[in-house]
Structures are given as structure tokens and as C-alpha cells.
Amino acid sequence: MAQPKDFGFGSEEQMIRASAKKFLDEHCNVEKLRALVAGDPRPERENKAAWDETLWNKCVELGWTQLAVPEAAGGAGMKMVAIAALAEEIGRHAFPSPILSTFFATFVLRECGTDAAKAALGKITEGAPMTLAITNAGGSWNALDTDVEAKGDKLSGTASFVQDARKVKFFVVSARSGKDVGLYLVPADGKGVSIKADRIVDLTRDQARVEFKDVAATALAPAGQGGKALSKALPSILTTLAADLVGGAEWALQTTVQYAKVREQFGHPIGFFQAVKHPLVNAMIAIDQAKSLVYNAACAIDTEPEEAEKFARMAKAAASDAASFASDRAVQLHGGIGFTWECDVHIFFKRNKHGQFLFGDAPQQRRKLAPMIVR
């Protein structure tokens, strides 16, 4: 199947992005963001899972939770390029919200093909935030590595690195029964569920280990089908994460460029010096390629699924590196002020580092790409 030249990025997608930008500029500009997440600098602070729940309701009103839900399940069934554009804006604003996690859950649920999954998608459409609980204690996203076991419809074990665990209403849990992996829906307040918050570096997310003790769960994909649903959803997850990173990287770039225009040293704005200018140009170049790869991957998911994994891994690899580089240079080129808590740069630095490693950083993506490219 061929991809459209313009990535299928049409007027509807532009509108979604424009409205997201407007919403986030107003409600999650950097002043509000700082006030929300950066109040407690102590290094041993507990993670507060800081978010503004009223904004979640507004996101639901804007229809964001429906975007990725297929029309057949009552959603808007929008293209991945629309989700990517939205995620890019979210990244650019470092928006603390379970919306990305809810997208990830949506991507997985829509691959399950069961009534239970369809019902779960319905909950998302109605505004229930969800997240995936599919990672083991070692940080593996491989479905078969899950530390949770299913006995009938009861789950026991621990899912680690669960994003936004304290903001969601439901978990989509992968669990083994014998050699098979199934997917299950568990309410966050279900009996036997306990959430142990991680103390993390990123101020804009929360993360936890979620322990299940003989918890009643609804099967979403039969044992043996869970792994398949997860791998089918993977390109969408990677692409969305990559879009978020591209947005975060662009923020770091633009903020540093602005600073380089006004900060003077040795009688010049520091952007005069090539030691400042050229690394920022390199960051721009890295970001542009990552961004192009993101829309290509999104468009492949929409129109050329056989290439989707390859392109999505490329996008995640490029975006991870671009965001890492842009954030790194943002701290360095801000100089002394960039090393302080009062400067906003660290908020994005930390968020970008977090996203870089979620679902595998660039070298890990390249490792998976090798057999697809060096054939």
C-alpha cells in the first residue's frame, strides 16, 4: 500500500493540532507547568504525581480520548498522524497528563478484537484514563517477560515501570498463564491492587510498581493473543512517544535559541559565537529528521502497516537521540542559569530523558532494526 505524499496530514489533523496548541498554551504554559510540578526540589522528594485533574476533563471534552478509538467502538477513529501531531504538542508543553498512557492503552485495546476490549475502549471514550501495566522488574517490555501471572481471571504479581499509575482508573495488564500471555483489565481501585510509587527524576510523569494480589480481572485478549496485540500496537506506541520527544526537543531548541539572542557575553549575544550557534543548528537538524520520521511512521501505520514497525523504530531512535542532544545542549548553553532549578530547562531535560528510555532508546531500536535493514 502506498503512502500519501502529504502524510495524510489534512485539514482535520491541522485543526486537532491547532486546538491542542491553543489549549496547552493557555493551560500548560511553562509558568503554569513550573508552578504545578516544580514546587518541591528536594532530591529525596516523593513523587507527587502532579497533574491538574480538571484539565483531564477538558481534554475529554475536547475529544482527545476518543481520537484513537475506532469508529466501530464508538470513537473518532482518527489517523495516527493526528495522534502524532497532538503528542508533539503535548511534548512541547511537557504536559503532565495520563493522555499518552491512555493512547497506549487504546492502541493495545483496539488490537484485541474482543467485546471486553471494545467495552474498555468505550470507557476510554467516556473519559476514563488508562495505562499499560506490561513491564517487568527488569524493565523489559517483552510480553513474555511479564512478572504477573493469571490463574483463571485472577492476577497475581507485580507490573513495574507503570506510567501514570496514580492518575488512571484502569490498568491494561499483561499476564502469563503457562507459556501464553493474555491481557486483562483491572480497575485501579480493585481489591488486591496496591500501587507503590517510584521516586523518579522526571517531574511531569508518575511511575509505579503495581502489585496484584489475587485480583479479579477481565480478560481482554485470550491467553496466547496478548503478545500479538501488544506487538501490533507497538509501532503506534513508539511513534507517539517519538512525537512527544520531538516536541520536547523543539522546546529545548527554541528556548535556547531565544536565550542565545538575548544573553550577552564579551559584548555579543552568545548566539554570535559558533560554539553556541552550531550545536543549536545540529540540534535543529536532528529534530527535523526525527520529526519527518515520526510523520512517516504515523502515516505508515495509517496506510502501509507492513512497514510500520521499521519506520516507528526509526522514528523512536531518531527522536530519542534528538531529544537527548537538544536537552543536553539546552542545559549546557544556558550556562550557570541552566544548571539551576529556577530555570525551566531542567523540567524538559528530565522529561526527555525519561521518554528516551521508555520502550527502548536509540541503540536498542537500532538493534531491532538491524535484521530489517541488513538483510
Added chain:
Amino acid sequence: MAQPKDFGFGSEEQMIRASAKKFLDEHCNVEKLRALVAGDPRPERENKAAWDETLWNKCVELGWTQLAVPEAAGGAGMKMVAIAALAEEIGRHAFPSPILSTFFATFVLRECGTDAAKAALGKITEGAPMTLAITNAGGSWNALDTDVEAKGDKLSGTASFVQDARKVKFFVVSARSGKDVGLYLVPADGKGVSIKADRIVDLTRDQARVEFKDVAATALAPAGQGGKALSKALPSILTTLAADLVGGAEWALQTTVQYAKVREQFGHPIGFFQAVKHPLVNAMIAIDQAKSLVYNAACAIDTEPEEAEKFARMAKAAASDAASFASDRAVQLHGGIGFTWECDVHIFFKRNKHGQFLFGDAPQQRRKLAPMIVR
């Protein structure tokens, strides 16, 4: 065994280096070098194996061929740090000469422990240039991979990537008999020896495939001992090559720095611009570490042989990268003139590229280092 703080680089070693520098400044300054090697630019030129044989005789008079020969075999038995210093000067002058090859042959011969090897070392002491013929057609220096076979004292097969083949009097050949590898001495004008010159990029070396057809040879190391002698010699070979690369890199750095001081653009010497200045600083930093690693490796060979391979591989890795980077920036930062044949930079660029890949470039050295470091 502990290493001396000063690398054992004493007055005798300083004298050897100073005399080499004086000799090469006079006889192989860049004007003479260019006249000697860069006369025929045609891309399909045959390799001329350009060298000044009268200089070889002077090198012999200066005692260079004896330096690495043990006193027991009639040589000067100098430390490796002296050889390294000499090789650094050779690299800095891109001296077209079989002296490095002769050192390599010396390093191998002194590990053989036979009377035949001792006799061969005597020939070197007397001034016979020699080279190793131990590489197969695939470019492997692994002793067991040789393409030459020994039947009794007759050799058949082809050695590839033989350095300075047309300048030497003897080859030190590795050859298989069954599963064992032995080392053999073969006169370059021996019956059944034919030398097919490679057309190579480097203007300061020659390289060839040497074919042996039922050639009478003198056994230097018994079958089964050849591989051992080669591996014991390897740290010395790598360190000497690394020293040559460090010298070549330093030439590229200094020449480009000089150019950056006099070439003006936009009303400034180009060294004013950080896009010129900072890469040259980075080259200097890379060279300094490589140089320190070279003397450390040489000193380890002299005093701490159990660490020699590790340190020699580190030195070759660092020197290969430093020379590659310094040469690359030398061409780039010379701009238009650096891309022309009339500018001397390309002579060193090509020599450094050649040396980079001899006996393995940086990633290949690192691969071998991994089990020594990540234990």
C-alpha cells in the same frame, strides 16, 4: 612489574628521537616528500613504491635497523619507548621507507627463539629491509588464516597486503602445515616469488600480493610456534603503528593550525572562528591521549608485559581515531585548497587512513579489548 613514572624515556631515547627528527627534517621535509611521492596524480596510476634508497642506507648508518634487535642477537636492544619515539617522528614526516616494516619483522623474529631467526636478525642489523607476509586475501592478520601452505621447507600460496614488498630483501612468511602455523624466511628475489603490486591510495607506502610457487624457505619458528611468536610481537607492532599515526596526526594538526593563523576570511584569521578553532582543539585533545597511551603501551612492553596487549590495543584504537579525525579536519578546514593535490594535506590524509586500518582500526581493537575490560 611496575612501570617507571617517566615511561623509561631517558636521555638515550631523547637522543635517538632528536637525531631522527634532525635527519627527517633535512631529508624528508614536506617539499622533498612531495617531490618524491606526488609526481603522478592520475587516479589510475600504478603505485611507484617511491622511496629514496640512499636514505635507507643512512638510516642503517644511524643504527635504526639495530635498535629493536636484542643485544644477544648483535643489536642495540633499545627500549620500545625509543622505537615509539622514532616511529612518531617517522609518522610526522610521512617517511616513505621500509623501516616500520623492518621493525615489525624484527619484533616477530625476536620472539622465534631459533638460530635461523637470530641469523635473520643479523641480516636486519646489517641493513637488510624486511617485511611481514602474514595477511590473507580477506585482510586477516590472524596467524591461522594465512593463505600460504608449507610442505617441508617449500612454500606455496599468496600473502596479501604485504607492506613495502617492493622495497625489502626478505619476507617473513606465515604458512600453514596442517593445523599448525610456522614462520619462514624467504628472499624477495627467491625463485618462485612473484610480487604483484597493489594500486593503493597511500602515496608513501607500497603494498602487494606476494605469490609463492614452491619457494624454498628457511624455517624461523617451527610449525605450531608461528602463531605464538606473532601474538607476542603484536603489542609492539600495534604500538609502533600507533606512534606513526600520532605523528601523522600531529602534522595534520600543526599544519592546519598554521593555516588558520594566516588564512583570512571575513576580516579575521579563520582560527578566530570557533567552527575552526574548536575542532582543532578537539584534535589536539585526541592526539594527546593517543600519544600518552602510546608511551604507556611501549613502556608496558618494556616493563610490564602482562599488560602490553591491552595497552597496545588501547593505543592503536586511540591513535587510529585521532589520526582519522585530525586528517579529516585538516582537509575540511583548509577549505578549497585542502581539496587540491598541490596542498600537502592529502599526503598525510592518505597515509593516516592506511595506518588506521592496518592491524585493525579502533572498533576492531575495542572488540578485542572488551573481554579484558568488561570482566
Added chain:
Amino acid sequence: MPEEVEKSKDSPEQAEFRQYCRKWIAENKPPKPSFRLPQSPLEVMTDEQRVYLQAWQKKCYDAGLVGCDYPKDYGGGGKKGFQRIANQELAHAQVPFFINVIGLGMGAPTILHHGSEENKRRYIKGILSGEEIWCQGFSEPGAGSDLAGARTFAEKKGDVWIINGHKVWTSLAHFASWMILLARHSNDDKYEGLTYFIVPIKSALGKGVTVRPLIKITGETGFNEVIFENLEVPDTLRLDEVGKGWTVAMTTLLHERGAAPLVTPSAGGAGGDSVGRSTDDLVALAKSSLRDGKPASEDSYIQDKIVQIAIWEEGLRQNMRRARVPSLCDNPMRIPLQGKLVGTEFLQALSHLGLEIEGPKSSLYLGDDNAPQGGQWPLAHMNSYGGTIAAGTSEIQRNILGERVLGMAKSK
């Protein structure tokens, strides 16, 4: 990009033209010559190469594949949006490149934008057909990156200009009939003291013009020094007004950097005996190269490096695509102005990886029987510096991007 994508937005007329191109190329693709073709038009050295390549361009021009977007009055096809189609079909078919690359990419658009009606009628057709080869006189020994520092002087005497000076890096000058020349008519102002001319080369050799080949680090010729000694040029060959030379030069450079709307006729540049231009080339090389006794393509380090190149290549391809989708570009010049910088650094990294894959075999050069792929990889690597130096070094490109796109203070 898959062909299907390219086709997907063709108008019916364009679709028909694409079919025509494809058929014509299939029937007229020239046989491989007995001699080596260089890796790009800028390294054309011999008359046999020139004759072969000039004939090929002429044939394509006659078939309507060159200059489609140019007005008919000036020898073009008069059909906007058709050159891209011809370019795509030519590139897919891996035919030889067009020799008149300077004329097509810089001369013709500059004349179209700044030339008199008379000049447009006189010169554009010969550029498109390749019958008249053009070269460019911008760089000087003392003015490389600092183009506006040009000191070649044009002195007005009545109706003629007397040109004296020294240009370097003039590719194709040894075959060229004409040159586009940036010269100085006044020392009063660095920028406003510049004026732009068309000047004769071939017809003036020995009569005020000397062309001396420069030799590249590869040993190839193909670019030259051009020395002007009292060359007389009529005022009618001036482009735009006196003192507008810098403005005209910006038009030229905009087209050279691929950042202008007019599409340069191109056969894709892949038809020479060239390797070292794509991930596929690397994969093929890795499969046929040994590393530690195994195919290099099975080595994890080499694999990772190839994948890095593949991501970069795909990123550039998708950049090209995104650059044409305004709603996905915050700043319309951001991607186009990166093209030259990133494209040339990509080829440098790619060809260097080729050397790493070859290992000691990277020592083997053109004409060596055992050199992988005829020794083209070290050639490509050395030639890659032509890319990162000529037409604005990578350092200058980064200044341009930092200043024009990101708006930071000028570094000079």
C-alpha cells in the same frame, strides 16, 4: 520514496507525461561506455566522457525531458510541474547524469530571473540542451567562504567591461563556453561593489582567459583555475544592475542549495560508475566483505553503523517529503536550507563507513584488480570533501542556518 507515492498526485496530463518519460527512457537508455564514468559531473576529465555525456543530455532535451518547466520562448517545455516528473523517472532508471550541471542548476535560473530578454533567448536553450557547457566564477584564492570578498575586478570603459582577476574551484571550465561571474566594480562597499556578468570562456581562451586544471586530492581533474587578463565583456552581458551582484549571487546560491521553487533538471546523478551513495550500497559491500572471518554484515558493530546510516537516509528522504507539506513546517526555509549541509555530510559519513567495512581493503584504489567495487569507495570518500567544502563549507552552512532560520546574531 516508492514510485506509487510519486504518482499518486499526478494530474491526468502529468500521469501521461510520466508514462511517456518511462517509455522513452526504457527505449533510449544509453549503453554503458567502455571507459570509466566519474562519480559526478564535476569530475568529468576526458573528451570521451564529455562527448558521451553531452550527447545524452541533448537526446533527453530533444525528447522534452530537460527544461520542462522553462518557458517555451527560451527553449523550455512551458509546463510547470513537469520537470519533477522527468527527474523522478530519470532517477529511477539509473541513467547517466547531465553534464551541464552548473548551467542547469545555477546559470539558467539566474539568467531567467536577472537576465535581459535578449539574454534569456540567447542562452537558456543552450544550457538545457547541453550544447553549451557553463561554469561558475565565484570562489577566489582569497575569497572562499567569504564570497563577497571577491576581488576579480570589472572596470567600465565605454560600453565594455575590462575583467581582471583569478577564480578557482571552477568545475567544468575546461569544457565551458560560458561562465556566470561575480566580480567587483567598486571597492567602496563590500556588497554593493559587486556586479554579475556572463563571460565567454571557450571563445576567449588565449584572449584574456586562461583555464588551468586543478587536481583534486583524488588525482582527478575536473575543476580549474580561471585567470582573466584584460578580458573585454560587452555591457549587454551584465545581469541585473551595476551593484546588484550580491543579490544576483543569492539567487544563484538559492538554486544551488535546492531552496528555490524552480526544479533543476536532473538525471539523479546515479548513473556514473558510482557507489557509496546509499544504505543499499553499504549492505551489499558488507555482505561481500569479511570481518574477523565472518561477513561484515553479520558483525554487530557494522550492523549498528549501517542502521544509523539507514535512519539518516530515511530522515533525509522524509525531510524532502515534509518540506512540501507546509502545515508540517514551522519555517518554510528550515528544511530546504539544510539540504546541502546534511546531504554532503551524509555522503561523507556513508563513504567513511564503506572504508570501515572494507578494512585494509580500503587501501586499494581505482584500477586495482582486487579493490572492492573497483576502488570506488575511497574515491567516494575523498570526493565527499568536495561536497562539504564547495559551494559554502559546512561551517558556512551552519552559520546560514543559525542566522537565517534560527535568527541568531551573525558570526562575522
Added chain:
Amino acid sequence: MPEEVEKSKDSPEQAEFRQYCRKWIAENKPPKPSFRLPQSPLEVMTDEQRVYLQAWQKKCYDAGLVGCDYPKDYGGGGKKGFQRIANQELAHAQVPFFINVIGLGMGAPTILHHGSEENKRRYIKGILSGEEIWCQGFSEPGAGSDLAGARTFAEKKGDVWIINGHKVWTSLAHFASWMILLARHSNDDKYEGLTYFIVPIKSALGKGVTVRPLIKITGETGFNEVIFENLEVPDTLRLDEVGKGWTVAMTTLLHERGAAPLVTPSAGGAGGDSVGRSTDDLVALAKSSLRDGKPASEDSYIQDKIVQIAIWEEGLRQNMRRARVPSLCDNPMRIPLQGKLVGTEFLQALSHLGLEIEGPKSSLYLGDDNAPQGGQWPLAHMNSYGGTIAAGTSEIQRNILGERVLGMAKSK
């Protein structure tokens, strides 16, 4: 470097001192405290940390391990060449660092070179013993890289100077008794308008001095803003002449960069709860981390990256060694002036590799039960930017090297 190497050139007296140090340290190494020690003296936040560290420095001073090279008259040991031995033995023993790092590395040598006899007798001893903690007032909000752009003003009134201004990045100011201060007495000349002072901090708090903690990106405090409002300082606390401030500051910086002959007393800096400082730390981390279900130490990519760090580390170690062999150094400043730049970028690369090895676990921070090695790796990585920014950014360091060592034109 192996201990044997260090010993190899000791004089008999030095060998005896080394034995003494070793024995003393073995008997007096303090127990690990119940609270977390920061990764360097610059992040000391709490009084319990300060008290513990100050007591340790005092104990070492009393035992003769601090200030060995300083003259006895000023509280030192009066034995040139002995501090290095004490430093080596302290570093081997992995004891806590000395808290008074600014005083030891910058204050004492500056006072020794530029202070009056009275000042030397009054201040050096308290620095060596750690009883008086010192801080440094160089950087300002508007003068970071451009140190000579300092605007903190010192106005002479009779026998006193009235100081007004704002210093930032002043580590340890919250504990400091004294500050070395670079101030401006005149706006007539950028460099010659600078004068250097010793100024009181602790005793003047609320009386012209305000210390406000700044918070780092790690969340740690430890560095501060210091605001002067009409602080009176007697003229006797001026160092060197009026207008010589820049010269004195260069002495300070030379010592800070380790490029001066006087050896700074140091306990090696490895005694905090720190990781992320050596290849061994990486190897240990890789062995205990999983990557694709296997120990990361078995992953070829991670192995290669660790080996790169190992080569770098060995290169720095051997640089230190070679810097002391004049016959192997063309330019005596070439290696010493690289130290700050390369050392800090090395730690940045090393700590970033730690994050790569940890993968998603690099998200886990101090105080998380499952964080590898207590979350010290992301802390070390973030703190590494303090290294590449403070005391002359990496960009400034590259200018210095390009200009002072390679002799290229000044970039500003």
C-alpha cells in the same frame, strides 16, 4: 596508576612520610555516617554533613596531611613535594573529601602569591585546617563566561572599600567565613578596572551580606547567590594592588585548573556516596543490569561503549603521567590546560553511559528502593553539567586551548 609506580621515585624521607600517612589513615579513617554524603564538596547541604566533613579535615590537618607544601610560618608543613604523597594515600584509601575545597584549591594559593604577610599569617592556616570555610565570588548574573565583565563595585572611601553587587554560583557560601572576591573599582578599563579582595561572609550576614541558596537541577542546594549592600571592607583585605584584580584572578584560575605547580591538598573526592566516576563503576553496573533479558555486560553495544570510556580514562591517566615528563611534552601547558575540559566531559559521558546501561531504571532517583545504586547515576549525570559549566564552560576552555596553547586568534 599502581601504587608501586607512585612510590618508585620517593626519596627516603618521602617514603617514610608515605608509610606514616598510610598507617595514620588506616587507623583514623572515619566510619560511614548515617546520612547521605553528597558526590562532591560543592553539594554539601546540611549542617550534619558540614560538621562531619569539617571534623575530618581538621583531623587530617592536625596529623600533617593537609598543607604539607605550605610554609610552616603560615600553618603548613614546610615540606615541598609531600602533599602529593598525602593526596595519593588519601585517594587510595577512599576517605571522605575535604570540605574546604575552594579555600584549598583557590583561596590559599592566591593569598600565598598575592597577600600581605599579615594576610598569609592570618588566613592560610584556617583554610588548611578547615576551621574557616571559604567561598569564591567571581561569577555574576551578567558575567559568567565573561568573568572580566564583573560589575560588583568596590568604592574606596578613606581606608575602607564599600562593596555593592551580586555574585552567583558561590558554592559553600552558606557555610563560609570568608570569600575571595573579584570586584570592579573603576569602569574605565575592563581588565585594569578590577581589584581583588578578601571579604567576610559569616560575620557580615545581615550587615551588608545576604546569602541566598540556589537550587541545582538535581534539587540539591550547595551553591548560592551572595548580595553585597554597602559592605565595608578594610583596605588591608585587598590582595595585590588596586587594578591588579585580573592578574590575581588568573592565579586563582590557574590553580583551579590544576595548571599551577602548587599541589592542592585533596582527599581524592571519592569518599562521598558517589558512583559514576570510573570504568569499574560502569562494569559493575552493567553486570547487575539487564538488557534484552541478558546482563548488559554481555551486550556488544554496551561493551563497546564501556571500552571507549576505559580508553578515555586510561588516556587521561597517562596524560597526567606524561605531563610530568617534559621531554615528552612539546608545550608544557598543553596537557595541564586540558584537564578541566576533558575531565568534566569524561564524567559527563561516563555518567550518561550509566543511564544507557540502566535503561528505564535510569528514571529512578535518590530514595527509590529499586534504583540501581541508590539513584546516584542520574544524580551524577545531572551534576556533570556543573562540571562542564562552572569555572569556565567547556566552550571557554576550548577557546583558551585554541588561543593559549595553539596560538590561534582570540574568538572575542
